[in-house]
Amino acid sequence: MQSLVDAIREQGVILPGGFLKVDGLVNHQLLPGLTREMGVRFAELFAPLKPNKVLTIEVSGIAPAISAAMELNVPMVYARKKKPLTMKEPAFTASSVSRTKGGNVDLFISSEFLGPSDRVVIIDDFLASGGTLRALTGMIELSGATLLGLGCVVEKQFELGREFLADLGVPIHTLANIIRMSEHDGIEVEVGR
Numbered sequence: 001m002q003s004l005v006d007a008i009r010e011q012g013v014i015l016p017g018g019f020l021k022v023d024g025l026v027n028h029q030l031l032p033g034l035t036r037e038m039g040v041r042f043a044e045l046f047a048p049l050k051p052n053k054v055l056t057i058e059v060s061g062i063a064p065a066i067s068a069a070m071e072l073n074v075p076m077v078y079a080r081k082k083k084p085l086t087m088k089e090p091a092f093t094a095s096s097v098s099r100t101k102g103g104n105v106d107l108f109i110s111s112e113f114l115g116p117s118d119r120v121v122i123i124d125d126f127l128a129s130g131g132t133l134r135a136l137t138g139m140i141e142l143s144g145a146t147l148l149g150l151g152c153v154v155e156k157q158f159e160l161g162r163e164f165l166a167d168l169g170v171p172i173h174t175l176a177n178i179i180r181m182s183e184h185d186g187i188e189v190e191v192g193r
């Protein structure tokens with residue numbers, strides 16, 4: 001998605017520890033036009049698989065996921081990082097690592113909203129190590145739903161998440177691909193794959 005690549009070139013900031021800050025378009029402020037375009041692109045890529053649900057994880061996955069779900073006209077479910085008292089048992093659980101806040105997080109999805117009849121595409125903001133997507137796919141497996149594909153707004157190719165997830169045997173689509181980045185040389189980014 002060229003407009004996303006342009007925005008990353010314009011606004012992306014490299015932080016120590018190998019983090020890319022794109023808070024102005026993905027992780028803090030959201031831009032309606034750009035977010036809508038993400039959804040349109042994901043829908044083009046995944047509609048042929050005929051999903052009936054989009055799954056994501058709070059918090060930064062929600063915007064691109066609802067944008068895609070609106071285009072696909074299917075419900076969007078997000079994994080919660082704290083189990084609310086309104087959540088009916090049984091719930092599917094998994095553990096992942098929060099990359100931006102540190103530490104393990106427990107994830108919860110109610111069996112009310114994910115089950116064997118679901119054909120699911122996962123959408124998230126970042127594909128880095130792939131650990132978060134792996135945790136979500138584990139929950140899909142527990143639920144008996146079918147995983148159709150994975151989509152992320154930004155891929156950090158050098159963290160090898162795509163390779164880590166290859167055994168799932170589903171298409172992985174990203175909208176912008178960070179080939180490499182360093183505080184010295186800047187951000188090398190191209191349209192996703």
Ligand SMILES: O=P(O)(O)OC[C@H]1O[C@H](OP(=O)(O)OP(=O)(O)O)[C@H](O)[C@@H]1O
Pocket residue numbers: 027057058059060061097098099100101124125126127128129130131132133161
């Ligand atoms: O591929 P990985 O190495 O798992 O990294 C990607 C994950 O890291 C971030 O989550 P985080 O919990 O840090 O942030 P958020 O609260 O903004 O969603 C991001 O939102 C992805 O879910």
Ligand SMILES: O=c1[nH]c(=O)c2nc[nH]c2[nH]1
Pocket residue numbers: 018019020021022027099100126127128156
């Ligand atoms: O804002 C973010 N920047 C990153 O580089 C990153 N990697 C995983 N998750 C991330 N979130």
